[in-house]
Amino acid sequence: MATKLYVGNLSFTTTEGDLKEHFATCGTVVSCNVIMDKYTNKSRGFAFVEMGSQEEANKAIAEKNGADFQGRTLTVNEAKPREDRPRGNFGGGERGGGKRDYR
Numbered sequence: 491m492a493t494k495l496y497v498g499n500l501s502f503t504t505t506e507g508d509l510k511e512h513f514a515t516c517g518t519v520v521s522c523n524v525i526m527d528k529y530t531n532k533s534r535g536f537a538f539v540e541m542g543s544q545e546e547a548n549k550a551i552a553e554k555n556g557a558d559f560q561g562r563t564l565t566v567n568e569a570k571p572r573e574d575r576p577r578g579n580f581g582g583g584e585r586g587g588g589k590r591d592y593r
Contacts, residue, residue, distance in 0.1 A: 492520045492542055493541050493543070493544050493546075493568065494569040495538065495539045495541060495566055495567065495569055496537075496566070496569040496570070497509065497564060498536040499535065499536075499562050499564055499565050500524070500533065500535050501533075501559075502532060502535060504524060504537070505524065506522045506523065506524050506537070509539055510522045512554070513539050513541070513550055515553075516541065516546055516550035516553055516554070517541055517546025517547075518541065518543075518546060519539060519541060519542075520542055521539070522537060522539050523537055523539075524536075550566060554566045
């Protein structure tokens, strides 16, 4: 079963191809996804790499966590499941704030 890894502290110029090549030394890279900011379309400095097996993922964590990649020290660990977050209105109460004096 494939195991998804979190890869942090990436250079903002790192591409998915760069990561696939870097992690291929540890085994089969099933997928690679560099997370981009939806407003600026620039890298947010982290990615998710999915390895082909738990053994390959463990090897990648052991070899790549703390290693230098493109001048940055990588953080690599097993990805945690995404938490459901509420969507929609994040405010509370009325707009404006405060009492109004209509005389």
